[in-house]
Amino acid sequence: MIGAGLAGSAYALHAARHGLNVELLSLAAPLVANSDWAQGGIIYDTSTDSAALAKDILEASDQTANPAAVDQLVREGHGAVKELLLDELQVGFDRTDTGALDFTREGGHSARRIIHAKDATGHAILGAVAPKVDATPRITRRSGWVAIDLLTLSHNSDDPADKYQPLTCFGAYVLDTVTGVISAIIAKKTILATGGLGGIFLHTTNQPGSIGHGVAMAYRVGARLVDLEYVQFHPTVFAKKNAPRFLITEALRGEGAVLVNARGERFMDAADPRGSLAPRDVVTRAIKHELASSGEPCVFLDLSALTPDFIRERFPSIHERCLAHGVDITREPIPVVPAAHYACGGVHTDLKGRTSVRHLNAIGETACTGLHGANRLASTSLLECLTGAKFTAQADIADIARGGFRQPTPRPWESPVREADLNLVRQDMLQVQTTMWN
Numbered sequence: 055m056i057g058a059g060l061a062g063s064a065y066a067l068h069a070a071r072h073g074l075n076v077e078l079l080s081l082a083a084p085l086v087a088n089s090d091w092a093q094g095g096i097i098y099d100t101s102t103d104s105a106a107l108a109k110d111i112l113e114a115s116d117q118t119a120n121p122a123a124v125d126q127l128v129r130e131g132h133g134a135v136k137e138l139l140l141d142e143l144q145v146g147f148d149r150t151d152t153g154a155l156d157f158t159r160e161g162g163h164s165a166r167r168i169i170h171a172k173d174a175t176g177h178a179i180l181g182a183v184a185p186k187v188d189a190t191p192r193i194t195r196r197s198g199w200v201a202i203d204l205l206t207l208s209h210n211s212d213d214p215a216d217k218y219q220p221l222t223c224f225g226a227y228v229l230d231t232v233t234g235v236i237s238a239i240i241a242k243k244t245i246l247a248t249g250g251l252g253g254i255f256l257h258t259t260n261q262p263g264s265i266g267h268g269v270a271m272a273y274r275v276g277a278r279l280v281d282l283e284y285v286q287f288h289p290t291v292f293a294k295k296n297a298p299r300f301l302i303t304e305a306l307r308g309e310g311a312v313l314v315n316a317r318g319e320r321f322m323d324a325a326d327p328r329g330s331l332a333p334r335d336v337v338t339r340a341i342k343h344e345l346a347s348s349g350e351p352c353v354f355l356d357l358s359a360l361t362p363d364f365i366r367e368r369f370p371s372i373h374e375r376c377l378a379h380g381v382d383i384t385r386e387p388i389p390v391v392p393a394a395h396y397a398c399g400g401v402h403t404d405l406k407g408r409t410s411v412r413h414l415n416a417i418g419e420t421a422c423t424g425l426h427g428a429n430r431l432a433s434t435s436l437l438e439c440l441t442g443a444k445f446t447a448q449a450d451i452a453d454i455a456r457g458g459f460r461q462p463t464p465r466p467w468e469s470p471v472r473e474a475d476l477n478l479v480r481q482d483m484l485q486v487q488t489t490m491w492n
């Protein structure tokens with residue numbers, strides 16, 4: 055399993071409980087993942103009208119999403135959240151005075167159907183999932199182990215005749231960043247759960263390291279990629295000079311905050327009937343248009359409809375973080391700009407995580423079932439991690455029980471003759487980021 059965010063961790067739990075041994079790799083410590091940074095929440099649709107959720111997902115995607123993937127999420131998502139997060143891990147989602155789950159709303163949603171843990175939902179979820187993973191026999195966590203290339207029968211087998219086999223993956227070359235040693239991990243199933251690629255843009259909401267490792271490795275072995283041009287830009291990222299960029303959750307707008315320009319005008323009302331709660335692509339385009347025509351460096355999120363007590367209680371992390379950079383959001387608007395946020399495309403898979411390469415799967419943000427089409431509806435991705443992990447694990451468990459895996463000895467990794475010049479690598483990266491941003 056390459057990646058220990060919510061998708062990789064949830065898969066590991068399913069697979070290990072059914073007797074499979076899982077090597078769970080990550081770039082860094084267990085909680086260093088975009089899953090940990092999710093703010094707004096996760097859909098938990100308890101309504102009997104699941105068609106309304108499907109309609110919202112399709113509408114946000116501009117009718118480009120894959121209806122079969124939407125149908126799977128809408129049918130199965132509720133059970134996946136209930137089983138793992140509510141019943142088993144009892145994640146501390148916010149509740150009302152009566153003890154019922156507190157539902158919030160975000161852009162593009164026609165109903166309040168998102169559960170959350172204040173404004174740090176991802177941390178509450180991964181913070182509960184990671185210890186469970188560590189306590190589960192058969193999962194070996196390997197933090198700081200970076201997959202660098204996939205092993206295929208065509209490229210890495212010691213038997214030349216394997217070149218004529220169908221394209222088949224049997225593991226990965228992995229760098230142990232502590233020892234600097236690169237070794238091959240051989241696996242019956244190799245799963246890419248490496249998250250997003252926001253880091254290839256100059257401005258992003260993503261964790262460092264989210265630069266599409268999984269997509270690149272899949273591309274190098276010839277897997278089918280799809281919809282890579284569909285990158286979602288989050289409309290509201292903190293934008294103060296000399297301060298870091300960080301996400302300002304859409305749930306603020308769900309609770310009544312509105313976007314205004316430097317003159318205090320609500321420009322979203324003219325752009326879309328849903329105003330500040332239009333889907334992200336619509337809001338981002340409107341902000342870009344506003345900035346281009348005004349020449350201002352940012353727009354503002356006006357929170358004057360929310361009381362200071364509510365802001366401090368419901369959005370404590372954002373309140374503190376903005377305050378640390380000189381903006382008291384109980385008294386003044388938040389300066390914001392859009393930034394690269396979510397890869398709607400990725401490694402193409404069916405609804406059981408299977409890519410076009412045999413025994414290579416992909417789940418979570420790295421994968422693309424077509425669920426999001428051209429634009430993701432808010433709070434669908436954590437849910438997709440859970441459903442994708444569950445269905446992929448179930449398919450792999452059945453497949454592995456059938457047997458018939460060929461696992462040759464891979465050729466040893468061949469290091470490049472010369473050390474890479476890190477300055478040149480950084481310069482190239484900056485050029486990629488600037489080009490992508492433009």
Ligand SMILES: Cc1cc2nc3c(=O)[nH]c(=O)nc-3n(C[C@H](O)[C@H](O)[C@H](O)COP(=O)(O)OP(=O)(O)OC[C@H]3O[C@@H](n4cnc5c(N)ncnc54)[C@H](O)[C@@H]3O)c2cc1C
Pocket residue numbers: 056057058059060061062079080081082086087088089090091092093094095096175176199200201202247248249250259260261263264267268301395396417418419420432433434435436437439
């Ligand atoms: C700031 C922010 C807020 C968000 N808010 C929400 C929200 O409220 N609701 C929602 O549904 N979604 C939200 N999202 C999106 C959501 O968090 C992500 O899409 C989702 O968490 C992705 O999960 P994942 O398991 O696929 O990847 P990640 O959680 O990103 O995990 C990727 C894992 O892969 C590992 N990895 C990467 N490359 C390698 C490699 N080469 N070798 C080994 N390991 C590797 C990383 O170390 C990490 O463990 C938000 C995203 C961000 C950035």
